[in-house]
Amino acid sequence: MFKNVFNDYYVKDISNKTRSALAARARAGKYLSSGIYGYQKDPENKNQLLPDPETAPVVRRIYSMVVSGVSFRSISRTLSAEGILTPAAVKGVIPRKETTRPTDWSPVTVASIIRNPVYLGKLVYGRSHKVSYKSKKVVATNEDHYIVTEGTHEAIVSQNVWDLANEVARRHKKVSGTGDVNIFSGLVFCQDCGSSMNLSRNAYVCYRYRNFSTSENGCSSHRIPYKLLYASVLGSVQEVTAEARRDRDGLIAKLSGIGQKKQQAALAAARKDQGKTEKRLAEIGELIRKAFEKNVLGSLPDDMYNGLVTGYTKERAELAAHLETVTEQIAELTKEADNATQFVELAEQYVDVKELDRDLLHRLIDRIEIGESYKEDGARCQKITIYFRFVGKL
Structure with missing residues (x-):
């Protein structure tokens, strides 16, 4: 039993140290994820983001469409019809359903792009976290505990455009029959x-x-x-x-x-x-x-x-x-x-x-x-x- 307790303490200690190390790197402005749509990693620095010439224009277009009042669903249908690869497809992620095509955009994906502050040129770390090292359950973190680092990379959209797109997205939009x-x-x-x-x-x-x-x-x-x-x-x-x-x-x-x-x-x-x-x-x-x-x-x-x-x-x-x-x-x-x-x-x-x-x-x-x-x-x-x-x- 003593051995189990010791092992549990060891795993917990390693988990806490890993979190602390990642948080320190986040505060230093280092990008820690596997990739973000619209950006590519700097070949000379894997912790630095650079606008992707292929996908950054798509991000700007999505923001422009939202500002113009186009719904997330209409945007996803337009992108799908034009054969534009989804963020998951660009990453090479295999879809869960065999019937899902690499160009099948969803309103949820469009919404996640609109709400992500990374496109303002800043990194926000810790927006979600695991309940504990023993659980795989992930919950949202209170904004007061976010680690925000400004000016870490080139912005794809301006603050005004980001604010306006998010504001318009919150407003209810109706389309007649x-x-x-x-x-x-x-x-x-x-x-x-x-x-x-x-x-x-x-x-x-x-x-x-x-x-x-x-x-x-x-x-x-x-x-x-x-x-x-x-x-x-x-x-x-x-x-x-x-x-x-x-x-x-x-x-x-x-x-x-x-x-x-x-x-x-x-x-x-x-x-x-x-x-x-x-x-x-x-x-x-x-x-x-x-x-x-x-x-x-x-x-x-x-x-x-x-x-x-x-x-x-x-x-x-x-x-x-x-x-x-x-x-x-x-x-x-x-x-x-x-x-x-x-x-x-x-x-x-x-x-x-x-x-x-x-x-x-x-x-x-x-x-x-x-x-x-x-x-x-x-x-x-x-x-x-x-x-x-x-x-x-x-």
Whole structure:
């Protein structure tokens, strides 16, 4: 029995050491797997990834198709019809079923590519783990325990494209029996209850109203005809894209929340404050060091030393808190300006737009909220709030 216990301890120890070694290599940015679709291993360094000239374009195309609103199932069917080898086939993995062809893509495979951050040029290790060294069961790991190493290899897609593809993929997309795509699907929400609004008989209606009517858990219909929504959104898009062409810098300044000069002045003042605070923190560190040396040499009495260190420590804590606040302020001011610039650059791509499509809508707009209709001077009125990407509602 003692021998069994010792063997069990030995196996467990080896397992822990192996995990630790792999984790250390992951932190160092070394690729540890057998391969990833879209990349190939560097012939001179097996732990380094390089974009594969054959499969990287397929990855970019998949992201582009998702951003355009194409479903995972439609993408898998398209790739299969074109005879493109699956990731498993590229690896040389033998399929479990004899009837499975090397070009039979599945929606699950497409989804795994869209959700994999490796295409951003970073490695994420430990997304799943075995329950124990005695079991083969694998479970998902909490994101807090991931080992993420940035900039380990060349990215295949940009952060914006990756974010947008994953966001669009989360939105529900419906296709009618005739194959027509509902271009607003996943974008339209009830302004009052926050529920999604679904297309029914050429009009969008609140989901909660359809399911609960006006009961305690219900809502009102917030009904808006498809044609009215289309015309309203098209008009707003045309207005903002026209302004982007007419006065690019002015629009950026307006979208930044404050005037461009004021924003730059606030940013300069915050950075000056940051530098001043960092300088004082460094001075305090030096003062504490000198006080310690004098105390050790006997030229500074203990009571004076303790009083100085207490005061310096308090000031350092206050400065550290202030520095954190200033740093956050700088990040917010910078982000505000960057977001405005990103949106205007995006809007410039759709100048002179004549009609809406799903790709345009999901690239430019985060969500659309519909208020309940009401009468004003005998006319039907309804509030439509459009939240654009990066900048929110205008």
